[in-house]
Amino acid sequence: MYLKSQCLAAYAPGLPRSLRKSLADAARSDKALRKAEEGVSSQTPSLKHCSIEDVQKHDTELLKHLASAFNLSYTAFGQKITEPDVPAYGTLTIDEAWGAALAPAPITPSSGDDAAPFNLLAGTVKATYDAHRNISDGNGDGVVVSPGIMSGNTDTRHYWKLTEHIFRYSHHYTGNRTWVAGGAHTVNEAVYVDSWLEQIRFITTLILNADESTSL
Structure with missing residues (x-):
């Protein structure tokens, strides 16, 4: 998510100018990082660090005012938050989805000496995009490949x-x-036929590139 924010700062003109500047400077300045986090949302956990405990604590605090406003008995992640013997009009319970929390996945290297697999994938994406559109003189600059984040536990x-x-792409x-x-x-x-054919081209190119690569 942090690296994706860097990409957004560079290539997303729709973001407010001040937020783009803070995101761009965040790699070199903790002060800029804090400012960027405030700009994204003052109600979300840190862009760079987020554990199961952090999320549970954040969500627990986030809903306290609802329990108080509607006089609800409040239980968060198995812990009773409101007084157990105080009369309430109802209950509010927040817990782990499907009964099992999962920590954030390890970050896949996307820059530096350990990023050869990512660079191979990114190059394949760009080459496939150009080849499928008969862009013979293209150098891949028309496509920006950025690391991102998935909300689901795959x-x-x-x-x-x-x-x-590990790549989810x-x-x-x-x-x-x-x-x-x-x-x-x-x-x-269904998928469009043209999209399906481009997927086949991508898989073929990826296999050939991986087979010929000397950096993996």
Whole structure:
């Protein structure tokens, strides 16, 4: 998320100028980082550090005023927050989804000496984009590949002890159309043929690049 914010600062003109400057300076200045965090939201945990305990503490504090305003008995993550014997009009309970919390995934290197796998993936994305559109003189500058974050807990948690180079990526370009034709997870879910063909080109290029790479 932190590295993605750096990319947004460089390439997202829709962000307020002051926030873009703070994000850009955050890599060199703790003061700028604090200012950027305040600019993103004063109600969210830190951009750089976030543990299960941090999130639980933040969420617990966030809902205290609701319990008080509506006179609710409040329990957060198994801990009784309000007085147990005080009359209440109802209950408010917040707990872990599916009964198991999962810490943030290890950060995949995307810069420096350890970023060869990321660079290979990024180069493949750019090359596929250009090749699929017959951009013969392109150098990939039309596409910015940025590290990001997923909100869901994916199966990659089973690979954490195997490697730090884990990528959750699907080469699916739809332009101005919806990302899935007919809607996601519906009886009419589909992909556009052109997008599907580009996915095949991407997988083929990725395999060939990985096979020929001398940096992995």
